[in-house]
Amino acid sequence: MLNPLRSEGEAFRLLLYVIAVAVAIVAIIVILRVL
Amino acid sequence: MEAASVPHPAGHAHGDAAEHGDHHGPPPANRSSRVEPQLLGMLLFIISEVMVFGAFFTAYFFIRVAQGDPWPAVGTTLPVEVAGVNTLILVSSSFTLHWAEAAIKRGNHFGLKAGMVATFLLGATFLFIQINEYANIGFAPQDTAQATIFYGLTGLHGAHVTIGLILLLIVCIRAFRGHYSPEEHRGVEIPGIYWHFVDIMWIVVYLTVYVI
Numbered sequence: 001m002l003n004p005l006r007s008e009g010e011a012f013r014l015l016l017y018v019i020a021v022a023v024a025i026v027a028i029i030v031i032l033r034v035l
Numbered sequence: 036m037e038a039a040s041v042p043h044p045a046g047h048a049h050g051d052a053a054e055h056g057d058h059h060g061p062p063p064a065n066r067s068s069r070v071e072p073q074l075l076g077m078l079l080f081i082i083s084e085v086m087v088f089g090a091f092f093t094a095y096f097f098i099r100v101a102q103g104d105p106w107p108a109v110g111t112t113l114p115v116e117v118a119g120v121n122t123l124i125l126v127s128s129s130f131t132l133h134w135a136e137a138a139i140k141r142g143n144h145f146g147l148k149a150g151m152v153a154t155f156l157l158g159a160t161f162l163f164i165q166i167n168e169y170a171n172i173g174f175a176p177q178d179t180a181q182a183t184i185f186y187g188l189t190g191l192h193g194a195h196v197t198i199g200l201i202l203l204l205i206v207c208i209r210a211f212r213g214h215y216s217p218e219e220h221r222g223v224e225i226p227g228i229y230w231h232f233v234d235i236m237w238i239v240v241y242l243t244v245y246v247i
Contacts, residue, residue: 005078008227012133015231019126022238026246 067204077225081232084195088236093193095184095243108179114168118245121164122237124198128157129234132203132227139210142217148210151223154230157202165189166206184243192240195233 004014065074098104107113129222135150169186177185209215215223 004231005074005081005228008133008136008224008231011228011231012129015126015129015235018235018238022242025242029246 108181115245125161128154140221159190
């Protein structure tokens with residue numbers, strides 16, 4: 001299980017997941033504004 | 036052991052020395068948790084930080100959702116594009132930090148130094164652009180409730196970046212002095228966790244304050 005406080009590597013992995021979610025949110029917002 | 040061979044006038048001290056072996060200094064601290072002290076400290080610190088940011092986000096959502104006020108305030112605009120580029124700069128600094136950490140794990144001291152210097156410079160650039168944004172944004176914290184929340188959230192994050200930069204500077208200096216090795220690099224690891232946390236918080240701040 002991911003524990004971002006266990007090591008720098010796991011914290012970096014959490015950051016990558018957050019970036020992926022953020023990109024998805026921005027994409028949804030852009031699509032909704034275009035429609 | 037000298038302490039065990041020399042008789043003590045008080046009598047009982049001899050037994051104490053034999054019981055504690057060759058130990059000098061204060062006794063080891065009692066550990067009631069099976070979690071490592073460093074990890075437990077960082078865990079409690081991050082939890083408290085999340086609560087501090089949560090208080091500011093509560094005020095933000097109160098204004099936008101409960102009050103239904105426009106965001107940003109009427110007659111003001113937020114520099115979404117500039118902040119977006121600044122977000123890329125800050126996120127890049129996490130990648131260089133991860134590279135530096137991976138380098139020292141392989142024993143690559145040049146990679147550690149280059150990665151840490153790049154991380155520090157990217158972080159300093161982010162802070163410089165943020166301050167420049169404050170100087171040119173056209174409204175002050177006391178103007179509207181929205182402005183107060185904007186400066187509060189971004190300023191709170193800016194304070195964390197400043198603390199992070201101080202930590203990164205210390206890591207840079209220690210890296211150039213050769214304090215880290217593949218076996219001992221906790222001094223890079225713990226500030227690294229903090230820096231990634233600061234980046235994650237900024238992504239949340241950017242999404243809520245600038246994008247949504």
